[in-house]
Amino acid sequence: MAVMSRIGEKVAPLSRQRALGIFYAVVGFLILILFSRDVQAGDLATLGLNTPRSIEWVKLPDLVLPVLPTVWVLGLITIGLGSYQALRGFQKTGWLLGVVSLAFLSTFLVWAARAGSFSLIGILSASLQLATPILLGALSGVLCERAGVVNIAIEGMMLGAAFTSVLVANVTGDIMLGLAAALATGALLAAWHAVMAIEFKMDQIISGTVINIFATGLTNFLNQRVMQVYQNLNNEMTFPYISQVFPDLAKIPIVGPLLFDQTPIVWLALILLVVIQVALFRTRWGLRTRAVGEHPRAADTLGINVFRVRYTNVILGGMVAGLGGAYFTLGSVGRFDKQMTNGRGFIALAAMIFGNWTPVGSFASSLIFGFTDALQVKLQILIGKVNIPSEFLLMLPYIVTMVVLAGVVGRVMMPAADGQPYKKQ
Amino acid sequence: MAPLLELDSITKQFPGVLANDHISLTLEHGEIHALLGENGAGKTTLMNILYGLYHPDEGKILVRGKEVRISSPDQAIHLGIGMVHQHFMLIPPFTVTENVMLGEEKLKNGVFLDRAAVAERIRAISEQYGLQVDPELRIRDLSVGAQQRVEIVKILYRQADILILDEPTAVLTPEEVEDLFRIIRGLVKRGVSIIFISHKLKEVMAIADRITVLRGGRVVGTTRPAETNSAALARMMVGREVILTVDKKPAEPGDVVLDVENLQVLNDRKQVAVDGVSFQVRAGEILGIAGVQGNGQTELVEALTGLRGITGGRTRILGKETTKATPRQILETGVAHVPEDRQRDGLVLSFPVADNLVLNTYYLPPIATGIVMHRGPILAEAEELVERFDIRTPSVEVPAANLSGGNQQKVIVAREFSRPIKLLIASQPTRGLDVGSIEYIHRQLVERRDNGCAVLLVSPELDEIMSLSDRIAVMYRGKIMDILPAEKATREQVGLLMAGVSA
Numbered sequence: 001m002a003v004m005s006r007i008g009e010k011v012a013p014l015s016r017q018r019a020l021g022i023f024y025a026v027v028g029f030l031i032l033i034l035f036s037r038d039v040q041a042g043d044l045a046t047l048g049l050n051t052p053r054s055i056e057w058v059k060l061p062d063l064v065l066p067v068l069p070t071v072w073v074l075g076l077i078t079i080g081l082g083s084y085q086a087l088r089g090f091q092k093t094g095w096l097l098g099v100v101s102l103a104f105l106s107t108f109l110v111w112a113a114r115a116g117s118f119s120l121i122g123i124l125s126a127s128l129q130l131a132t133p134i135l136l137g138a139l140s141g142v143l144c145e146r147a148g149v150v151n152i153a154i155e156g157m158m159l160g161a162a163f164t165s166v167l168v169a170n171v172t173g174d175i176m177l178g179l180a181a182a183l184a185t186g187a188l189l190a191a192w193h194a195v196m197a198i199e200f201k202m203d204q205i206i207s208g209t210v211i212n213i214f215a216t217g218l219t220n221f222l223n224q225r226v227m228q229v230y231q232n233l234n235n236e237m238t239f240p241y242i243s244q245v246f247p248d249l250a251k252i253p254i255v256g257p258l259l260f261d262q263t264p265i266v267w268l269a270l271i272l273l274v275v276i277q278v279a280l281f282r283t284r285w286g287l288r289t290r291a292v293g294e295h296p297r298a299a300d301t302l303g304i305n306v307f308r309v310r311y312t313n314v315i316l317g318g319m320v321a322g323l324g325g326a327y328f329t330l331g332s333v334g335r336f337d338k339q340m341t342n343g344r345g346f347i348a349l350a351a352m353i354f355g356n357w358t359p360v361g362s363f364a365s366s367l368i369f370g371f372t373d374a375l376q377v378k379l380q381i382l383i384g385k386v387n388i389p390s391e392f393l394l395m396l397p398y399i400v401t402m403v404v405l406a407g408v409v410g411r412v413m414m415p416a417a418d419g420q421p422y423k424k425q
Numbered sequence: 426m427a428p429l430l431e432l433d434s435i436t437k438q439f440p441g442v443l444a445n446d447h448i449s450l451t452l453e454h455g456e457i458h459a460l461l462g463e464n465g466a467g468k469t470t471l472m473n474i475l476y477g478l479y480h481p482d483e484g485k486i487l488v489r490g491k492e493v494r495i496s497s498p499d500q501a502i503h504l505g506i507g508m509v510h511q512h513f514m515l516i517p518p519f520t521v522t523e524n525v526m527l528g529e530e531k532l533k534n535g536v537f538l539d540r541a542a543v544a545e546r547i548r549a550i551s552e553q554y555g556l557q558v559d560p561e562l563r564i565r566d567l568s569v570g571a572q573q574r575v576e577i578v579k580i581l582y583r584q585a586d587i588l589i590l591d592e593p594t595a596v597l598t599p600e601e602v603e604d605l606f607r608i609i610r611g612l613v614k615r616g617v618s619i620i621f622i623s624h625k626l627k628e629v630m631a632i633a634d635r636i637t638v639l640r641g642g643r644v645v646g647t648t649r650p651a652e653t654n655s656a657a658l659a660r661m662m663v664g665r666e667v668i669l670t671v672d673k674k675p676a677e678p679g680d681v682v683l684d685v686e687n688l689q690v691l692n693d694r695k696q697v698a699v700d701g702v703s704f705q706v707r708a709g710e711i712l713g714i715a716g717v718q719g720n721g722q723t724e725l726v727e728a729l730t731g732l733r734g735i736t737g738g739r740t741r742i743l744g745k746e747t748t749k750a751t752p753r754q755i756l757e758t759g760v761a762h763v764p765e766d767r768q769r770d771g772l773v774l775s776f777p778v779a780d781n782l783v784l785n786t787y788y789l790p791p792i793a794t795g796i797v798m799h800r801g802p803i804l805a806e807a808e809e810l811v812e813r814f815d816i817r818t819p820s821v822e823v824p825a826a827n828l829s830g831g832n833q834q835k836v837i838v839a840r841e842f843s844r845p846i847k848l849l850i851a852s853q854p855t856r857g858l859d860v861g862s863i864e865y866i867h868r869q870l871v872e873r874r875d876n877g878c879a880v881l882l883v884s885p886e887l888d889e890i891m892s893l894s895d896r897i898a899v900m901y902r903g904k905i906m907d908i909l910p911a912e913k914a915t916r917e918q919v920g921l922l923m924a925g926v927s928a
Contacts, residue, residue: 282537284530291516291527298514301478302528302579303499413518 021086024100028079031104035071035111043067045110046117049254060253067114074103097404101368105375112379123374125258131363131370132269132331133158133341136324137348138355138362139269139276140186143317145357146280147310148293150419152208153193154321155345156215161185161325163219166336167226169237175330178237182326183319189215190318191311198310201421216339223338236334239263265331268323277359289313293415296422306422321345343398350401356412365404372400427490429454429618430475430506430587435484437470444470446642447484452587452618457609459621459633463662463859464830467642468622469511472589476508477501488587502529507580508589513572517565521558522547525579543582550581554611569717570601577608581617588612589620594628598717599887599920606632624662626655627888638662663860673871676895679708682743682848682879683729689737690721690728698724700903701738706848711870711880713894713911715919718885721903723765726852726883730762731755732770742848756785758848761841765852765883767830771837774826778818779807781825782840814839815865831862838869849873852883867893887919901925 047063078100090096109118137154144151161182169178189211196207227234242260243250249260259266280286288309291299296306328340347369354368355361376396379388430452437445445467452458460468473479475486477495485492488504495501501508515524522544531539544560551558556574564572573593580588590609594602609619609632623629629636630650638645638661645661659667683706692698698721706712716722727733729740731752739748742758756762764770772781783792783803791802807821816835818828825833834854841849851870855863870893874880884890890897891911898908899922906922921927 284532284538287523287527287530287538291519294518295514295516298516299527301476301498301508301510301514303497303502304528416517 017089018086020096021082021084021089023082024085024096025079025082027100027104028075028077028082031071031075031078031107035075035107036068039067039071039111039114041068043114045070045113047109047113047120048117049121050119050257062117063120065110067110070110071107074107078103098364098368101400101404105371109375118378121254121257123371123378125261126374126377127367127371128258129262129266129332129370130373131366132263132266133324133327133344134348134351134369135269135273135363135366136320136327137345138352138366139272139359140317140321140324141349141352142276142280142355142357142359142362143289143313143320144190145352145418146293146415147289147313148296148415148417148420148422149194149197149310149314150204150208151190151193151314151317151321152205152346152349153189153211153215154324154348155341155343156208156212157186157189157318157321158325158328158345159219159339159341160189160215161322162328162340163222163325163336165326166234166237166329166334169330170233170235175237175239178330179323179326182322182330184322186318186320186322186325187315188318190315190321193318194311194314197421198307198314201423204419204421212345219336220338223336227336234335237330238332238334239265239330242267263327263331265323265327269327272320272323273359273363280359290415293417296417296420300422300424310422324348347397347401350405353412353414354404357415368404369397369400372397426454427487428452429456429489431487432471432475433485433487435471435474435481435486437467437474437479437481439470443642445474445481448639448642448644449484450637450644452620455613455616455618457613457619457621457632457634459623459629459636460639461623461626461629461636461658461662462639463624464857465859466639466662468639469591470642471639472508472591472620472622475501476506476589499528502583502585504587505585506587506589507583507585509573509576509580509591509593511592511595513576515564515572515575518563520561520563521567521575521578522560524564524575525560525582529583546582547578550578554581554608554615556608569596569719570598570604573597573601573605574608577612586617587620588617589622591622592624593621594623594625596718596885598924599916600924602628626658626662629658630655640664659860667860667864671867671871671892673893674875676710676874678710678895679877681705682708683881684741684744685729685738686740687738688725688728688735688740690724690733691736692721692724698903699728702900702903702905703738704898704905704908706879706881708847708879709874709877710895711874711882711893712908713890713897714881714883714900715887715890715897716885716900716923720900722852722883722885722900725900726762726765726850726881729755729850729881730760759844759846760848760850761844761846763834763837763841763849763851763854765856767833767837767856772825772833775824777822778811778816778825778828778836779803779821781836782807782810782821785840785844810839810843813843831858831865834858834862834866838866842869842873846873846878849878849880850883851880853885854882855884855886855889887916887923891916891919899923 045065045067047065049060049062081096081099085096112118137158140154141151164185165178165182168181169175193207193211196202197204241263246260250256280289288299288304291304292306292309300306329336351365351369352362354365376393379393380390428451432448432450434447434449435445436447448467448471462468470479474481475495477497477500480496486495493504495504522540525547526543531542533539547558547560550556556578558571558574558578564575567575593605597605613619621632633650635647635649636658637647638658640662686703688699688702689697690699702725704712714722724733728735731750735748739746741747742755742760745758747755747758768774780803783806786792787798792798792806804821811818811821814835816839817832825836828836854866858866870880870882882890882893894911896908897911897914897919899906899919901923902925906927
């Protein structure tokens with residue numbers, strides 16, 4: 001509120017900070033214990049840096065790591081960081097969680113590839129790819145929530161857009177029209193959310209839930225009654241990979257497979273990331289958006305139309321979510337499948353929160369989720385060696401989501417007026 | 426020359442209330458015109474009309490001699506009208522620069538915000554008017570006084586020359602009030618004209634060139650400080666003779682009732698809000714806690730009444746340990762609590778008056794037997810209290826929300842005072858009340874004291890503290906700066922302590 005407390009600069013010792021440190025140290029010990037099992041002294045793990053498409057003259061040597069020393073080094077680093085956090089405490093702890101997760105996952109990778117090989121570049125490329133819909137969803141969330149409207153309907157918007165994109169692309173035979181339909185679907189569902197949340201001041205969680213249920217129900221129904229019956233409406237339609245259009249780009253070592261063996265939607269997402277990040281913090285639109293999300297009454301007294309800003313942002317957010325929906329179909333498998341978004345819209349929300357409502361932060365956390373997702377897929381292949389039931393592996397992205405959210409709650413700064421309908425006096 | 430601003434016969438009707446009834450007012454060039462009136466007299470409504478937030482039902486507005494229609498703050502700004510709202514309209518995580526430029530952004534290359542240029546302007550304005558505003562700081566790191574100066578910079582940045590200040594001193598220390606007055610006089614010298622809204626007689630007498638008094642939505646009269654005095658103004662404001670001082674006998678302190686030792690309490694953000702506070706309140710005395718709002722008083726009162734956990738130190742009531750006691754256990758030791766925010770913590774607004782009157786006894790006979798509540802005794806009890814405490818309500822069955830602020834407060838007072846109490850904790854008991862209700866509440870407090878009750882009074886209104894307390898404790902940044910006997914304490918001394926300057 002306007003009257004701010006000036007006292008309380010001295011923060012009480014938080015046992016929570018200590019608990020986190022202890023937790024990280026335990027993770028360090030787990031690394032040491034879990035990943036030294038079944039390892040022979042002198043086992044080597046080969047991490048591939050090439051794809052089959054890489055041509056001979058730019059091939060890089062594979063990364064070969066001795067398993068046990070790697071486990072020890074990363075394990076001890078994690079224990080060290082955890083202990084420091086428990087005893088002294090770092091100023092900022094967001095990165096710590098990232099480092100610890102990364103250490104855990106890297107050791108896991110090395111362990112899984114023990115006495116064998118594993119395509120590192122393949123998993124990184126897949127991470128970026130799988131991070132894309134999460135990033136788009138998170139950007140959609142950033143657009144809406146920075147203006148003060150909670151959007152938990154990202155999942156529904158993506159699902160609806162995934163459906164219409166396939167349908168329109170097939171009916172018209174034009175994949176660009178399919179993409180346009182995805183954007184339009186996102187915008188339309190967002191406009192609905194906006195009217196309920198802004199105009200009728202409905203609880204935004206309820207409004208978003210309604211859209212999620214509606215999108216799930218309607219796409220399930222239409223999928224069964226239309227797509228299954230007229231199979232030619234659900235033909236595979238995808239954008240060509242960039243490397244298919246510019247084959248030489250894919251031959252560049254590392255960067256090639258990582259950035260160019262991808263659907264153009266990945267690039268659109270990266271461009272949007274930069275544009276939104278810059279616009280939010282350096283343009284008039286961004287300043288007004290953030291003002292409306294923090295203190296709409298103050299913005300109103302300066303002649304800013306709070307309702308218009310909110311409508312614009314929610315609808316733009318819907319379009320970005322729509323693009324995320326198109327990723328699942330036009331950018332990936334090319335066909336619609338029921339409930340194919342599979343909770344990615346909600347993971348996107350987690351990524352946005354973990355990213356502290358900033359585009360760049362959202363991108364970093366999307367990559368963590370994308371990496372987990374890619375890892376889970378790769379591990380299904382390595383199943384014999386890893387010896388973990390596949391059901392548990394499938395849970396991995398969701399478990400990471402929960403751990404991450406539990407770790408950051410209370411540390412991030414949500415826009416102050418997020419979720420609160422604005423009433424004129 | 427035509428007056429700078431002229432309001433002619435402005436009328437505004439809200440459902441059930443005639444907020445402004447043919448109000449006419451002029452503001453001359455370079456004038457400080459004070460608008461004096463109690464809460465609900467229509468001051469803020471009138472200014473919101475002038476600022477384009479409300480639309481008048483009747484009447485016209487002339488700026489520089491020309492009739493204008495103001496339908497949004499945007500238009501008001503372009504007419505050169507700026508307003509400092511009672512609750513600041515600043516965005517805490519933004520910098521001063523961002524707050525100032527919002528809505529009137531300077532761009533470079535047509536796209537990007539030109540923060541540097543705006544910061545430069547702010548420095549220039551700050552220099553010119555002696556405002557001491559650093560454009561790079563974030564609002565959440567500024568003191569209340571500094572935030573108010575940012576609000577003024579916001580208006581000067583827009584080159585407004587009509588400045589409306591809505592209750593600008595409510596959140597300031599006496600020191601900061603002096604600063605503000607100095608700034609206001611400087612602004613006037615440089616050609617800004619000011620409408621100063623207040624309900625504080627002293628301030629209006631000190632700063633205004635002309636004073637217009639509003640009561641019940643009408644203009645009672647316009648006068649000048651030289652032609653009137655506080656008592657006459659109070660009479661105009663309230664409509665009858667008002668006793669401005671509280672009559673009380675010297676205190677006869679008895680045994681210690683409340684004993685607070687080295688208390689530490691955290692606020693909602695888990696920061697230390699009350700930092701090692703110790704004091705005692707004895708039977709038959711009023712201990713006043715002075716201090717600018719937000720210095721830990723809220724947390725202190727919540728901790729004493731069991732509403733907030735205590736992280737260090739101890740509290741004892743009548744010798745009984747209450748550090749970990751629940752609100753009900755504390756209440757049952759004979760503690761009455763008049764909370765700071767009566768609408769949020771004092772009443773269940775949607776409940777009938779009768780139910781609100783038994784909120785602390787609803788589980789006891791004769792109102793309840795076991796888990797069953799009896800309507801008859803509730804209504805009987807309520808009727809009796811309404812009678813005894815003179816609560817103006819159409820019936821005890823109407824929701825508490827329908828009552829005026831003063832009568833809502835009387836409901837709380839009736840509920841809390843009707844039990845045999847040993848300790849009364851009253852937090853801002855007269856906030857937002859009219860002079861009549863204030864008199865009533867003050868009399869009740871003194872009467873409790875004379876009946877041997879220990880009273881802890883928390884208030885940011887220095888006048889209230891000075892006139893009621895037997896001893897005065899000043900709170901600053903979670904600590905008690907000092908505890909002074911009331912007869913020896915001076916306003917200046919307490920004011921300095923409120924600003925954190927110890928003698």
